[in-house]
Amino acid sequence: MSELFERHRVLLERAVQATQERTYWSAFSEVPSGKIYGESAKADAAAAFDSRLGKPFNLPDHPAEAPIGNEVSPYGFRLGITYPSASINTLVNASKAASKAWAEVEPEARVGSCLEALVRLNNRSFEIANAVMHTSGQAFAMAFQAGGPHAQERGLESVAYAYAEMKKVPSKAIWSKPQGKGEPIVLEKHWRIIPKGISVVIGCNTFPTWNSYPGLFASLACGNTVIVKPHPSAILPLAMTVDIVRQVLAEQGLPPDAILLGPDTAGSEITRDLLSHRDVAIIDYTGSTSFGEWIKNNTQGDVYTEEAGINSVVIGSTENFAGMCDNLAFSLSLYSGQMCTSPQNIFIPSKGIETNEGAKTFNEVANGIASAVDRLLADPARAAGVCGAIANPATLERVDSGRTLGRLIRDSSAVEGQGDARTATPLIVAVEPDASDTYGEERFGPISFVIPVDDVRDGIDRATALASKKGAITAALYSTNVDDIDFAANRFARAGVNLSVNLTGGIFVNQSAAFSDFHVTGGNPAGNASLTDAAFVANRFHVAMWRKPFQEAAE
Amino acid sequence: MSELFERHRVLLERAVQATQERTYWSAFSEVPSGKIYGESAKADAAAAFDSRLGKPFNLPDHPAEAPIGNEVSPYGFRLGITYPSASINTLVNASKAASKAWAEVEPEARVGSCLEALVRLNNRSFEIANAVMHTSGQAFAMAFQAGGPHAQERGLESVAYAYAEMKKVPSKAIWSKPQGKGEPIVLEKHWRIIPKGISVVIGCNTFPTWNSYPGLFASLACGNTVIVKPHPSAILPLAMTVDIVRQVLAEQGLPPDAILLGPDTAGSEITRDLLSHRDVAIIDYTGSTSFGEWIKNNTQGDVYTEEAGINSVVIGSTENFAGMCDNLAFSLSLYSGQMCTSPQNIFIPSKGIETNEGAKTFNEVANGIASAVDRLLADPARAAGVCGAIANPATLERVDSGRTLGRLIRDSSAVEGQGDARTATPLIVAVEPDASDTYGEERFGPISFVIPVDDVRDGIDRATALASKKGAITAALYSTNVDDIDFAANRFARAGVNLSVNLTGGIFVNQSAAFSDFHVTGGNPAGNASLTDAAFVANRFHVAMWRKPFQEAAE
Known part of the structure; x- marks a missing residue:
């Protein structure tokens, strides 16, 4: 049995238990x-990050034909880091060369290596945070959490599922079939896990680690070799990840090329050619719906996607108007609406709602949310910590053109005192319910719409119809009416949307916790897979058997 | 809780246990x-079958726009049964109309209905046997076993997997996240199973029930509605199945249209149009590789396939030459080689093999198998019982043209005394190892090749290379050498083939037992799915959540 597996066995078993119970576990x-990660961890990580800037990233023994890389921090400076790149054939051949040894080692050795890598990644969370911050634009605290421990937990979760699925298949059984009064027919049967082949993980710009780790670690654990293709603007966090996994493998005498980095640059993406390679058996993809469609129509492998979606809030009534407005303000502002779980559309009854503060008109509700955003972001330091920076310049252009889409409720502005950083606070625009051309498209970034509807059920109908058609990952409902909550729970479930009801205080519709919340249902166009359920891992391997007549003396 | 679920709970729980242990269970x-199925069961079933001939098949309340059906028994008579058919739009609309009620009932009610239907099918096994015999051409005893209890067990197995996968997700949990010294954040979370949509099951001619039940019952259990599209030559067994399931649903107040029959006739198949419908979310398919490719490239749904393959036997040495020859003779003769698990290619070292009867030349081995076939089929009644009839006239033509493909070792002939039945005993032809155009294609039916190879490992290499390229479901090895067995176990596993070693006596490479043998690995072109593993069911449903702040008083 693998020493690393034994070292992390308790962690793994607790993780498996957590996936079954889905109560809180971290x-x-x-x-x-510093008390947890080491007193000097933060300073050391900043220094380590700085020391990488302007230099080639060293991946020992990795195929390297040309150094490439062109990352620019959304906070306003070039990283200047280059990464070893190689042709697709070189990468695929290296991956295939590593595949036999990686496939044939016992599952525990692979799982043990994955767990060790995750623990080492955890120890490097501060450094990962710097890398995620300066590629995604997330503020430091969020880059630490979402890019570090939360991503690692999503990875651990997928390893736990992979392990549980693999261990469901016994390695051996004695099969004894009665033959009436005759001697039974007795066979011994042996099963083994056989991987599917090369697994390609396509990273995204905004959550380079969080969205990549589940597919990456599930595929590795099941014996597939992995090629990680980061977003050209967010290579560093995944290069560090690949480096750490390769170190573990090398130390274990396992083939480091079981995981490879396939970096590219904007305008010269290798993605289509890589995914079209006939040896690619598994594809994990986070990104646009249009490219997701291309993948599904043009590649051979199994495809697991998270694509675009339009998340909605429906407001019917509340017993805590201020708490609701504050909660939504944070959801709209966090990482400037660049989360796949951020709300875009807020449906409010045109005749207003009942609240603990008395009846509120449509405009009072809309302005209540806008004012809460203003309050939340009044302090520039807090605003910077909540909003972070804008990953992609196109998002700023989208905010600019968004101003004229309807009646301005709250204008977007740069975050004060952020120098060269690309920033934008939430834009809130009121549009009519028939303007579905406007609010019926994903407008990624800090752009949201308040939309008057007949009543809460009309809002639920519109939100769920849109989810079924265009995809949605999250939804929020505010209602004091039990029947309406029940109605919404049914409707959003049927539309494949995870629903949060009456959230106030320190928990937000955008948040999805490993070991409890399944992220994306797979039940609408926002993605065909869920992080992480059994379906996400069970088809990443096959099972082969050999059987022979059982002989008592044998073995 | 469903009454039917409670009635069959012990059966279900035992089945779940069996899928985990994979020792023998039936x-x-x-x-x-008659002692088991009722003394008059056989005669009653024959009468019931006869009474269906030449009449419309009654499916109460089923959409019916035109009666169609053109089945001819391979034993030489027209069934003359017509079935209610309807346009694809009618079928899809009826399926969708049933979907909401079927999806929203608790999983236990669906599982209970599936179990009740399987038990009723079991009670009707003699009648099913007649239907399978006179559509597939299987001999009665095989039609009973493979079409009846073995198929029902494959269905039960898939229901067990579906139930286990659905129950892995708790319906509720309390999530309590510590907040340092503050009060924890406490949410209650509710999960529910949401089906994927319409599931289409494409039946095959040779195993209309065995190959259809896993997808059919797994999809139903997970809340999908099912449209069964039988092979035009083998409608009756699936019409009976649909009828029985619909009866159960109607009795339970559940929508019978959750399962529909989509019959068609040869030359006017509805398959492409049906599968191309955008509401079809799941496709289970058994059939040719070329049509399997069409499905994968032209439909939107998830596709589970069993396609063509070329199964091999590799002979290296044996301690029981007569037993080996007898065993292979039965495997070649059973249902005249029309099983997806029947061997086609037999690789024998050109310099011969060591046996308990001393050294045997290549020709002695080949002739030993041929003679064993002759012995097995010498008695016409036994020959008829082993070989059955040929499902498709094209198979007889293939046998005819097969005679000239090489050196004739054993000629095929009709089975004596079988009147108008379409029969053929095994054809065995010797070809050279470079004749891979000949033995490297699936030649479905009682056609097999003996091929001289350098040694056992050369045979294993050729068999596994062919399996990786063209697909294979089973393989057999005869060897007294432990290293060669180990070598074969590794190679065939990597090629995704289930391997049987040194089978003699009453167990055969063709046989695949529910609850123990996974049928098809998914790891080569013979199919992308396995009957039944977790991957076969885990993606037939999604999970949706709603969550809200937990209040002690609530509920």
Whole structure:
């Protein structure tokens, strides 16, 4: 049995238990504290990050034909880091060369290596945070949490599922079939896990680690070799990840090329050619719906996607108007609406709602949310910590053109005192319910719409119809009416949307916790897979058997 | 809780246990005995079958726009049965109309209905046997076993997997996240199973029930509605199945249209149009590789396939030459080689093999198998019982043209005394190892090749290379050498082929037992799915959540 597996066995078993119970459990602290991660961890990580800038990234023994890389921090400076790149044939051949040894080692050795890599990644969370911050634009605290421990937990979760699925198949059984009064027919049967082949993980710009780790670690654990193709603007976090996994493998005498980095640059993406290669058996993809469609129509492998979606809030009534407005303000502002879980459309009854503060008109509700955003972001330091920076310049252009889409409720502005950083606070625009050309498209970034509807059920109908047609990952409902909550729970479930009801305080519709919340249902166009359920891992391997007549003396 | 679920709970729980242990377990007796199925069961079933001939098949309340059906028994008579058919739009609309009620009932009610239907099918095994015999051409005893209890067990197995996968997701959990010294954040979370949509099951001619039940019952259990599209030559067994399931649903107040029959006739198949419908979310397919490719490239749904393959036997040495020859003779003769698990290619070292009867030359081995076939089929009644009839006239033509493909080792002939039945005993032809154009294609039916190779490992290499390229479901090895067995186990596993070693006596490479043998690995072109593993069911449903702040008083 693998030594690394034994070392992390308790962690793994606890993780498996957590996936079954789905109550709260955390493997890695989300608190960016020196008490937990080491007193000098933050300073050391900043220094380590700085020391990488302007230099080639060293991936020992990795195929390297040309150094490439062109990352620019959304905070306003070039990283200047280059990464070893190689042709697709070189990468695929290296991956295939590593595949036999990686496939034939016992599952525990692979799982043990994955767990060790995750623990090492956790120890490097501060450094990962710097890398995620300066590629995605997330503020430091969020980059630490979402890019570090939360991503690692999503990885651990997928390893737990992979392990549980593999262990469901016994390695051996004695099959004894009665033959009436005759001697039974007795066979011994042996089963083994056989991987599917090369697994390609396509990273995204905004959550380079969080969205990549589940597919990456599930595929590795099941014996597939992995090629990681980061977004050209967010290579560093995944290069560090690949480096750490390769170190573990090398130390274990396992083939480091079981995981490879396939970096590229904007305008010269290798994605289509890589995914079209006939040896690619599994594809994990996070990104646009249009490219997701291309993948499904033009590649051979199994495809697991998270694509675009349009998330909605429906407001019917509340017993905590201020708490609701504050909660939604945070959801709209967090990472400037660049989360796949951020709300875009807020449906409010045109005749207003009942609240603990008395009846509120449509405009009072809309302005209540806008004012809460203003309050939340009044302090520039807090605003910077909540909003972070804008990953992609196109998002700023989208905000600009968004101003004229309807009646301005709250204008977007840069975050004060952020120098060269690309920033934007939430834009809120009121549009009519028939303007579905406007609010019926994903407008990624800090752009949201308040939309008057007949009543809460009309809002639920519109939100779920849109989800079924265009995809949605999250939804929020505010209602004091039990029947309406029940109605919404049914409707959003049928539309494949995870629903949060009456959230106030320190928990938000955008948040999805590993070991409890399944992220994306797979039940609408926002994605065909869920992080992480059994379906996400069970088809990443096959099972082969050999059987022979059982002989008592044998073995 | 569903009454039917409670009635069959013990059966279900035992089945779930069996899928985990994979030792021998049987739910339904494979013995076609009046003591088990009722003294008059055989005669009653024959009468019931006869009474259906030449009449419309009654499916109460089923959409019916035109009666169609053109089945001819391979034993030489027209069934003359017509079935209610309807346009694809009518079928899809009826399926969708049933979907909401079927999706929203608790999983236990669906599972209970599936179990009740399987038990009723079991009670009707003699009647099913007649239907399978006179559509597939299987001999009665095989039609009883494979079409009846074995198929029902494959269905039960898939229901067990579906139930286990659905129950892995708790319906509720309390999530309590600590907040340092503050009060924890506490949410209650509710999960529910949401089906994927319409599931289409494409039946095949040779195993209309065995190959259809896993997808059919897994999809139903997970809340999908099912449209069964039988092979135009083998409608009756699936019409009976649909009828029985619909009866159960109607009795339970559930929508019978959750399962529909989509019959067609040869030359006017509805398959492409049906599968191309955008509401079809799941496709289970058994059939040719070329049509399997069409499905994968032209439909939107998830596709589970069993396609063509070329199964091999590799002979290296044996301690029981007569037993080996007898065993292979039965495997070649059973249902005249029309099983997806029947061997086609037999690789024998050109310099011969060591046996308990001393050294045997290549020709002695080849002739030993041929003679064993002759012995097995010498008695016409036994020959008829082993070989059955040929499902498709094209198979007879293939046998005819097969005679000239090489050196004739054993000629095929009709089975004596079978009147108008379409029969053929095994054809065995010797070809050279470079004749891979000949033995490297699937030649479905009682056609096999003996091929001289350098040694056992050369045979294993050729068999596994062919399996990786063209697909294979089973392989057999005869060897007294432990290293060669180990070598073969590794190679065939990597090629995704289930391997049987040194089988003699009453167990055969063709046989695949529910609850123990996974049928098809998914790891080569012979199919992308396995009957039945977790991957076969886990993606037939999604999970949706709603969550809200937990209040002690609530509920």
